Amino acid sequence: MQQTFFPMILDKDAKLPIYLTSAGCEFHQDSIDRRYGFSSYHWIQCYEGKGEVTIGNDSIILEKDMGMIIYKDEPHHYRPLSETWLTDWITFDGFAVKQLLNSLGFYKSNYYYIKDIDLIRQKIINCIETGDSYNNHNQLSVMSYDFIMSLPDYIIHKSSPFQLSKMAIVIEYINENYFNTLTIDTLASLIDVTPQYLCRIFIESTKKRPFEYINGVRIQKSKELMLNTSLSISKIGKQVGFEDASYYGKWFKRIEKVTPGAFRKHYKG
Known part of the structure; x- marks a missing residue:
């Protein structure tokens, strides 16, 4: 009515x-x-x-x-x-x-x-x-x-149903394979689009570039390992997909605003 x-x-x-x-x-x-x-x-x-x-x-x-x-x-x-x-x-x-x-x-x-x-x-x-x-x-x-x-x-967010369904495939793949080497070409091939098109719809859907999202997932997973295992920080970085320890530390501080060591100390003493 x-x-x-x-x-x-x-x-x-x-x-x-x-x-x-x-x-x-x-x-x-x-x-x-x-x-x-x-x-x-x-x-x-x-x-x-x-x-x-x-x-x-x-x-x-x-x-x-x-x-x-x-x-x-x-x-x-x-x-x-x-x-x-x-x-x-x-x-x-x-x-x-x-x-x-x-x-x-x-x-x-x-x-x-x-x-x-x-x-x-x-x-x-x-x-x-x-x-x-x-x-x-x-x-x-x-x-x-x-x-x-x-x-x-x-x-x-303003995206076509096609984009939303395709992005779900890419996001699921990242969440399940974050610890492996991931490339834009690999992700684009999952949904049969060009790398350029993948980057555009990824930003439209998540407000992040693909590697910003990938590294964000890796950092979250590394936090879980820091609190639940006794692995060294460098080994944790490699286990979640960062080949270089300094690169891992750079991304961790960018996202969490503290170093990996400071984060672990804050929660585990």
């Missing part, structure tokens, strides 16, 4: 670090052309059907289990591509919103695949019901903060 909520916002409410400006569920979305953008930050997700969303020169098809963050004042327009296009949405503003979004990795308008759309829409429904009952901006501010903070838990 379609639900919408548009709270009355007074000057004191607009001074909150985050405040809710509108919300809707199962909304029958029509064509909208916002050539000057919208006055709030916007999360919109597709619940049924599909539509086209255009921001600048980029257009994407927003269909079920996909959502978008649209930045404040970003010109955009969207239109339904199916007879029925149902969307859920929530908008918020405040002096802390951009900083909070940036801290979570949302630096610009972007689309995402959603792991469980019902969990997100329930948060939107909760905001609507709270607003309808009390119109309590302090409570809605807390709920808006919770909504933004929880987004990374419910979405998958």
Whole structure:
């Protein structure tokens, strides 16, 4: 059932670090052309059907289990591509919103695949019901903060289903073979792509270069060995895949901010 909520916002409410400006569920979305953008930050997700969303020169098809963050004042327009296009949405503003979004990795308008759309829409429904009952901006501010903070838990970084399935193969292989010599060519051959393409989708999916991820896994495994065995640090480094002890120490300090010896001493004395 379609639900919408548009709270009355007074000057004191607009001074909150985050405040809710509108919300809707199962909304029958029509064509909208916002050539000057919208006055709030916007999360919109597709619940049924599909539509086209255009921001600048980029257009994407927003269909079920996909959502978008649209930045404040970003010109955009969207239109339904199916007879029925149902969307859920929530908008918020405040002096802390951009900083909070940036801290979570949302630096610009972007689309995402959603792991469980019902969990997100329930948060939107909760905001609507709270607003309808009390119109309590302090409570809605807390709920808006919770909504933004929880987004990374419910979405998958913007990648195609093809990329996600292929990356799962590569990640599993790394986790099972981190102690061996690994090359970009080997990893690319696992999913029949070029090394250049592998590096691109790896960064898109993990925010790390392949060898950053590989060495990160090796460091985590070496920490387990340091605490659970009496092996020397140099032998541990070799056992997890580092041929050179100084290179192992360099990577350990880069990730853990302490040397391997200091780490072991801190936990084992």
